[in-house]
Amino acid sequence: MHVKKVCILGGGGFVGHHIASRLAAQGVQLCIPTRRRERVKDLTCLPTAEVVEADIHDPAALATLFREADAVINLVGILHGSRQAFEQAHVELPRKVVEACRAAGVGRLLHMSALGADTASKSVYQQTKARGEALVLAAHGEGLAVTAFRPSVIFGPGDSFLTMFAQMLRLAPVMPLAGAFARFQPVYVADVARAYAESLEEPATFGRAYNLCGPRVYSLEELVRLTAEALGLRRRIIPLGKGATRLMATLMEFKPGRKLMTRDNYYAMLSDNVCAEGHPEPFGAATPLEAVIGYLREQNPRRSYDGFRSQAHR
Numbered sequence: 001m002h003v004k005k006v007c008i009l010g011g012g013g014f015v016g017h018h019i020a021s022r023l024a025a026q027g028v029q030l031c032i033p034t035r036r037r038e039r040v041k042d043l044t045c046l047p048t049a050e051v052v053e054a055d056i057h058d059p060a061a062l063a064t065l066f067r068e069a070d071a072v073i074n075l076v077g078i079l080h081g082s083r084q085a086f087e088q089a090h091v092e093l094p095r096k097v098v099e100a101c102r103a104a105g106v107g108r109l110l111h112m113s114a115l116g117a118d119t120a121s122k123s124v125y126q127q128t129k130a131r132g133e134a135l136v137l138a139a140h141g142e143g144l145a146v147t148a149f150r151p152s153v154i155f156g157p158g159d160s161f162l163t164m165f166a167q168m169l170r171l172a173p174v175m176p177l178a179g180a181f182a183r184f185q186p187v188y189v190a191d192v193a194r195a196y197a198e199s200l201e202e203p204a205t206f207g208r209a210y211n212l213c214g215p216r217v218y219s220l221e222e223l224v225r226l227t228a229e230a231l232g233l234r235r236r237i238i239p240l241g242k243g244a245t246r247l248m249a250t251l252m253e254f255k256p257g258r259k260l261m262t263r264d265n266y267y268a269m270l271s272d273n274v275c276a277e278g279h280p281e282p283f284g285a286a287t288p289l290e291a292v293i294g295y296l297r298e299q300n301p302r303r304s305y306d307g308f309r310s311q312a313h314r
């Protein structure tokens with residue numbers, strides 16, 4: 001299989017930017033649909049990328065987008081929302097994507113799931129991620145080669161996880177930390193992008209699902225302390241237990257505007273988000289967080305607008 005053109009759904013997001021840059025550097029033609037082109041104008045600098053405004057939930061739009069694609073990467077996912085919104089993004093969309101791939105004769109589909117995806121989870125995020133993953137893997141065969149990826153939390157330039165804690169730590173000398181007990185095995189975004197790029201044409205990855213993790217397991221408290229250290233800040237971090245975290249998640253859920261945490265996130269945090277088997281063999285060694293955490297010190301002036309942009313829903 002030789003992949004010349006890839007359509008990346010969710011290509012305008014954090015992970016999408018890194019995958020798109022990597023594939024563009026390899027000379028792969030890219031089609032990146034987005035709901036608002038204005039927000040992802042930076043992607044138009046990639047020499048092989050075409051960024052188009054489209055409603056990807058409309059099967060007719062998918063048919064047009066996939067017409068000349070050899071492969072599709074579906075990265076669309078949400079962390080907060082109603083049950084219906086989770087269903088639409090994580091289950092209905094993957095179903096439409098599979099149907100559109102078949103109709104357009106696209107032979108390759110890479111799907112983004114999440115570590116901990118589980119139909120039995122109390123978290124609707126984890127439940128719907130598991131159902132979406134199952135349906136795309138079930139579609140493997142008959143001319144469509146499918147691979148799914150399940151990363152733990154992803155870090156790197158542009159992330160919203162460690163960067164959010166960095167912003168909070170800069171503002172306050174004392175930080176009560178909800179979910180301090182949660183355990184993750186964070187994976188570097190460049191390692192995720194490498195896994196996508198290397199599996200695109202690699203038959204050994206067809207029909208398989210891979211957990212993606214970094215080299216070490218950390219509690220959320222350890223991650224926030226590392227973040228403070230990387231920024232050179234001395235901060236008092238007060239770890240909150242499960243009861244206080246649930247209460248905080250409930251309060252934040254009803255706060256208007258950008259959600260920092262919801263009860264659904266709390267339910268997901270109750271299970272360790274770690275890979276027993278480490279980073280998958282075919283994609284090389286995983287990058288330690290400590291080797292690259294300096295990206296948190298790089299203050300991009302454009303990022304100061306992110307809070308305003310999110311409040312204005314732009």
Ligand SMILES: NC(=O)c1ccc[n+]([C@@H]2O[C@H](COP(=O)([O-])OP(=O)(O)OC[C@H]3O[C@@H](n4cnc5c(N)ncnc54)[C@H](OP(=O)(O)O)[C@@H]3O)[C@@H](O)[C@H]2O)c1
Nearest residue numbers: 010012013014015034035075076077112114151152153154
């Ligand atoms: N980041 C992590 O730590 C992490 C960990 C595990 C799994 N994942 C999964 O990895 C994927 C990418 O994550 P990310 O961090 O890059 O997310 P992100 O920055 O929020 O980007 C998500 C992308 O999905 C698109 N999208 C979201 N909701 C949509 C909707 N209702 N309809 C159409 N498009 C929609 C957005 O497109 P627009 O350009 O139209 O806004 C955006 O480009 C997600 O599936 C996520 O669940 C992420």
